[in-house]
Amino acid sequence: MKLGFTAAEEAFRGEIAGWFERALTGDFARLRGPTFGRDDIALMKSWERHLGDCGLGTIAWPRAYGGRAATLIERVIFAEEEARAGLGPRPNHIAVELVGPTIFAFGRDDQKSRFLPPIAAGREFWAQCFSEPGAGSDLANLRTKAQREGGKWVIEGQKIWSSLAHIADWGLVLCRTEAGSVGSRGLSLLLVPMAQPHVTIRPIRQMTGESEFNEIFFDGARTAAHNIIGEPGDGWKAAMATLGFERGVSTLGTQARYRRELELVLTAARDNGKAADPAIRQRLARAEIGLRVMRANSLRMLANMECQREGREAVINKLYYATWHQELGELAMDVLGRMAELAEGMDYAFPPLTRMFLFSRADTIYAGTHQIQRNIIAERVLGLPRDPR
Amino acid sequence: MKLGFTAAEEAFRGEIAGWFERALTGDFARLRGPTFGRDDIALMKSWERHLGDCGLGTIAWPRAYGGRAATLIERVIFAEEEARAGLGPRPNHIAVELVGPTIFAFGRDDQKSRFLPPIAAGREFWAQCFSEPGAGSDLANLRTKAQREGGKWVIEGQKIWSSLAHIADWGLVLCRTEAGSVGSRGLSLLLVPMAQPHVTIRPIRQMTGESEFNEIFFDGARTAAHNIIGEPGDGWKAAMATLGFERGVSTLGTQARYRRELELVLTAARDNGKAADPAIRQRLARAEIGLRVMRANSLRMLANMECQREGREAVINKLYYATWHQELGELAMDVLGRMAELAEGMDYAFPPLTRMFLFSRADTIYAGTHQIQRNIIAERVLGLPRDPR
């Protein structure tokens, strides 16, 4: 057992770090920093194209489809350097990490040829359309319906919590293709063009005052009959696999962002004198320790994944980081005091740590609430009985 | 709305405080302090007789049965002064607060004449025999059986968590008198003499190293056929009523004991310099605040009970005090540091705060675990659905 990356891995890190350093200049310099240029769709799309043009959009993919067959550790290094360079999560994260792997695993050759190259090139953007207002934790409960009419699927229903759907060209839509089916049966995964009159995208304003998620209304939306993953009824299996892709790879990137946030808190505490308060100092030290433990846990998870093993350390990741991050938000507010409650000007636009405090309330909700996560661990890891239905 | 006791109540308090002051001299002085003389059964019994002789053993009872028809507030004042005088919970608490009220509510006149006067006189001691190894939170699951043989009930089974059973003359035993019955049906409450060869009492050593609870084995134990509360099958209703008696009256007494413990912690913190640690000081202040809030809540509960009302403040009492007391135990250990981990001599007999720390682990278990208490609040107060069975 040892820590540390190999020389080849360090070389890769150097290459990537250098590339980000050079790339994030000019217009792209705006992508660094707390808003990640999310207000400028053209800039975000242009960045994805630039990544594609440099062969860095889909490093994990096979070379034949525009990737460079990166190892797991290389992918992790890429995510970490991306975050260290000041970038937020990738605008086309969904396409690269979820849609692509789904098509690799379950798609037909014609689908691979049609859909993968534009993703690798940063030319087509995707949205994931799984959750519904009545089916959040409980995806099997979903109601969006698609039925065949001639050579097309016609889709009716409402999706929610779709991030960046307003910039997406295509949606990966989980819907019920067998009338009258219930639960996980009769579901299919359709590939649906978003730029059509029967698709309405409505941003959801969240408690931070910003809008990162969307509601999507499918009101007789259409897609060609062949735009289905596998056969009708294969949707549940494919959707569950989709949700399983990418686990862990982005964690070190996320932690690099957490590190930046923690440094902001530490700086604030030093500047405003709160670091002299022993009770605050204890909490700051605990935050530091908590983040180091998180990194240790992720490294162990990745090392195991490299050996094709999945240990219990993988399944705790979400619960651990969500708890830590939420506590960091509260600590930040206590360090900053009431000044954190003020925005400059009359817009509801708060300093980064206040936004982080607010946003962190979602950490224990998205991608499986704390309650769902605990059930998963209890049932799958510990083998405890399922909840009675 | 106002705080403060009436002049009559304060006069009662003065009478009782003075009585304790005079009574707790000589041998009885040993009843003050952390062990409450529990190692000396004769002393404890003699104290109960003295209370009885002075007409203070059962103040809540009607005068006809040796009581003085005390009001709720007077009972509370009595409990509070008892605790302030340094006494622990009454040795015959079970008889006075649970058995007596059960007999008043459900007993026949001959049972009242036979059983109540010796309790009032401090001459007969009782044990409550409800819980079983397989029926703790879930009393309806109990298996102890009694069947009629001639003029007697013959009892087979095992009870557990019975406090002070080793000094009891009688047991209030919940058992199944209808063969083959399940759940809460077919149960009866029997009055069983404990001093008979077919009753074996085994003290349970607890993690503090002491034994306050017992297992009781009924191995063909007998009691006369008329020693039953109500009719066969009435046991569940009577037992539930028994568990409901006394709620709240002892809380201010308990809090007076908590106050003494907290003062010990504060004194230790001042003496060993830990009070200078701001993080410890915050926790000490929170403990103080928590105890004051507890008292405020109890006063509100009692004021409502006086008006024959039961508010939500009553149902939170157990969860609140158990949580507070467990935290006090942890705080005490952190204040005392490693010195609290040492006992004098080689006996496993630790200083009062260490014992309190250990004992407080039971606070979230006995009299309804935290989990059961939360279910009760969720279902009875908030009207949420019952757990699926």
Next chain:
Amino acid sequence: MEFVFTTEQSLLQDTARSFFEKVGGSAQIRRASQKEAGYLPEIWREIAATLGWGALVVPERFGGLGLGIVELAIIEEQIGATLYPSPFFATIVLALPAILAAGDEAQQRALIPAIVAGERTASLAYTGRAGVPGAIDAVIERTDGKLQISGEAGFVPYGHAVDWLVVAARTADRDGRISLVLLPRQSPGIVTERVAYLDPTHAVARIGFDSVAVPDGSVLGGLGSGDAALQRVLDRGAIALAAEQVGGAEKCLALSVEHAHQRIAFGRPIGSFQAIKHMLADMVVRIESARSAVYFAACMADEEPGEAGLSEAASMAAVHCSDAFYRTAADTIQVHGGMGFTWEHDAHLYFKRARCTRGMFGDPAFHCERMARAMGLA
């Protein structure tokens, strides 16, 4: 012992509940707080004059009802439940008691009847820029023989919209002791600005004082004599604010219980899952103990005039109720899932109120430290 509401108090509670339920729906409070003033003047007049709550704690000789913190708490609890935006706290809980505590008869006669009539509002500028009690940036000093105030105040509730300000200023020639000064908001040299605040349903202002002339008779009770009076006002304010927190927490619980009944997951209401049930049960524990703490503290404030007891009661209520509200509001978002994270749902408004009220009169750490000193620790 009569630690229960009197009939009159129960009636007041009923009146307050139904009034604020009527005027304080989600759309109504969002609309009202977006106004420049941050509230609706016509409703304010109804509160102060028609309902008569402007007179609640005013002595009878000014035509008031002479009631106490218990009654204020009853109303504040209902304000907390609806987050109804108005200058009630600023005027009735802070400024009016400051004038009553520190002003002389003439000063009181000048303003109190107008407040009782709902014709005037007022607020209290009691902190400096950082909003920390005790850290006061405004200074009053004599320049060329004339008293002037310069400096800044932060987080003044409705300070941009009220008619009068009671300003706490350090007194330059009285060892920095506090003077309380009563000034029209529109006095020359006073600049008030509503600032964007984390709690969208509560308006606060930053106030600049640029050599503001202090007319004769404006200092309440004499220069440098305001420390004790201000402390009493803030302690009593902390108890009233704790009542607001209890009301907010209670509403969070109600929203959560309703959602837990209605939201179906895995074929049953989420309120049938222990994870949710127990979260809601813990809310009840926090809320009921907090309510006991508030009314105990309110009775203490009304019955025991001693300052030490008042401060301890205020710190007890502030610590316990701040935590109770915050944790309940945070769990309310959790119970609601993604919906609870949206702007549209009210959960975030309660969460933000919980966060922002935490520090209004010193955060829980401040009050714990104060309690520790009262306990003779260090």
Next chain:
Amino acid sequence: MEFVFTTEQSLLQDTARSFFEKVGGSAQIRRASQKEAGYLPEIWREIAATLGWGALVVPERFGGLGLGIVELAIIEEQIGATLYPSPFFATIVLALPAILAAGDEAQQRALIPAIVAGERTASLAYTGRAGVPGAIDAVIERTDGKLQISGEAGFVPYGHAVDWLVVAARTADRDGRISLVLLPRQSPGIVTERVAYLDPTHAVARIGFDSVAVPDGSVLGGLGSGDAALQRVLDRGAIALAAEQVGGAEKCLALSVEHAHQRIAFGRPIGSFQAIKHMLADMVVRIESARSAVYFAACMADEEPGEAGLSEAASMAAVHCSDAFYRTAADTIQVHGGMGFTWEHDAHLYFKRARCTRGMFGDPAFHCERMARAMGLA
């Protein structure tokens, strides 16, 4: 990156697990720890000599295996799982590394082979009476030209039963700097007494030093030169102890899961209730993160010789694993209900080990403060 066990490490883990499972049943550990020595010498010889773990961290030139903290952690994890009482921690984790770190070749040759052979045991007296690291009550000074130690040490693991003691003493004529002194336990003037300890499966002694003569060649590395060496030993000890805590927590989880499957209430296993399920899931979160912390810290200790990094890694592991074990052990009692509160059940033994290991090398508050200083805070 190879942050996984090597084949050899996995084998060591298997061996350690089956060995301690064989010798460390509940009845066995209770019996062994009640012996006057607090352990069984024959099993100790098996551990040190037969299994060869006495040689684990000994350099190859002394016939050792030259392995590191990772291997110690692997064994300590299994010791924690069974609470197996032995002088392993005292001898192999504390005293031996102190001799290796601070002793000269002659001192090392004198004792190390005997430890490796299981013929000698040793412990480290590193605190004064109160058991707080850094607060050392023993003083070494020259009296009439002869070095002597006087004072007291507390909480010395198996200090009443080991053959040798490494004593940390303040050096009177070196500004109170620490000297590490190697003495036979039965030296004249040394009085050792096993004390009744909260953790019944772990023996600690109080040691009095009454003008104990220090023979030539007994001071490890020279008078007043022990501060850094002692710190390294304690930091590495803290990491090994954290591994023991992880092992204890893991066993608590196993006991809890088994009970949750078997105990029926309201007609179903209590493990089907979310209140229990989620408590157990949270244990997993704590334990796995703690395990990651331990092995990360162990790798740091083995790979990075710098003292700052070692101290930070040790504090990280100490804080996180102390909390993880304590909370898991406390919840284990809760899951078991009344049974978990009895002496008969093992839950309390783990709970007490959790409480007592918390402060062995400084409690979490101590380590947080140390980390805060390392972070440049105040």
